[in-house]
Amino acid sequence: MSSKILLTMMVLLSTPVLAQVERSGAASATFSGKGPAGFKLEGKTEEVSLLDDGKKVVISVQLATLKTGIDLRDRHMREKYLEVDKFPQAVLEVLWTAIQLPADGQTSTQTVPGKMSLHGKTRDVSVTYTLKRVGEAYEAIGKLPLNLKDFDIILPNYLGVTVKPDIETLTSFQFKKK
């Protein structure tokens, strides 16, 4: 078998995962942090974008649009901690080869490796996602625990309440294969 035929077969076999995807429907990215004495902090944005270069899927979150419910806290988060002027996005890259797309009507859950870029640092991470397929549409929910110290983010502190370094993130979106 010639190398050209082999290459052609590999491309054809991998078509389902190389297919370009586009976001459809609503999306959201949230984070939750904890502090002392049951203190909890949640932030949310709907500014989630999805890119597919055929090899990997790239999920980007616009950090400047994160809202926690308190304007002043949002400003501190943007300016003091995330420094969104310099680092406007959180970006997660996951190779398509690691992703298993479920059959129609099925749901799959998997933990895969990825690369997370945040606050100017890129770290290897493990993402747990659930994919539900309905026809050509997929509903994706991904959970990713992060440690703020890993990304050189100062631990948020305000009047004696300090957020713990471990935070949970959850991103959900819908997409379709082209």
Place this chain on the structure above:
Amino acid sequence: MRQALVGMLLLFGLFASPRAEAYTWMIRHGYSSCAACHADPSGSGLLTAYGRAQSELLLAATYGKKKEEVSPSTGPIFGAVTPPDWLQLGLSFRGGALVNQAGAADPVVRPVQMASDIRAQATFGQFRANASLGFALRRARLAALTPTEANNLVSRDHWLGWDNENQTLLVRAGRINLPFGLRNVEHTAWVRERTRTDTNEHQQYGVAVAYNGEGFRGELMGIAGTFLLNPDVYRERGYSGYVEWSPRTNLALGVSSLATRAAYDVDTRQPDFWRQAHGVFGRWAVGGPVVLLGEADLLVNSAREQGMGLGYTGLLQADVEPVQGLHVILSGEALRTVGGVGTNVGGSVGLAFVFLPQVELRVDGVARRLATDTGGTNTLSILSQLHLSL
């Protein structure tokens, strides 16, 4: 003349300040736990520095302006005092006017002074000492340090505590608010009054363990009695506690339980008196400006010369905040007292305006129908109050 007096008192109420207390509707802002903002882990009373900041950011009217930073005036006494980090100070005043009419009787108008307390907490590492000292023109006898019928020095709470390193656990000993149900500000609501768990005067001495963790909080207190009450036969011994679960940041569901025994009950004048209350409560930020609060408690009393009797009480309240700082509070409540002849019902409409940080003006109209042997008596109360938490 009476009308003029009523008008003056209502105006006094309108331009006096309300007290920043436990606001159970803070779940609207994702705060299902109270401990970040209050020294008391179950809410109410002395504010932490963080709590003071939230009172400006989340409670006070903004008049359309966006806060650049928290004002220094959120500090104690409008920022006039800057205590060291280890010391938290607060001054609380709540007073106004009350108009009360029962049945066909003429309305009674009187000024009310519910609280004028200095509160402080000193923190040394994982240890804390917390106390309040105030003056009460009337009532609050159970918190009185002085023995007169009126004009008493009062200390509603004073305790020593130890926190674990994560501050999820607080062990306290002293005079403490009874952990039970909603820690709501309306201390005359039947769910507070009839369970004797209000923050006005029904604190008791004992040892309490409070937990504030992820999605759960609770407090259990062993009650040793009210040592300010003499002789010892009047003192209740037993326990009080609650557990609350927050499956989401906008929802909290809890259960409470209380059981005490007194050799002689100070209210009912019955010997060997067992008093129990067991119930459920919940807080739900429905969405938009609406928060629903509810509590339902079973009341169980028994005494040496009286068999076990059952009663119940409940409160359902909607807090609507159309714009920040302005609250419309709609409440309905029910009470069947142990041994009572029927069900008492009540409804109220309140309007509260936090027009400055830590300064609140509130007016409530409360209508109640009290069941009697001959049918019932209607009562109507209008309370206007100014609440300052400086």
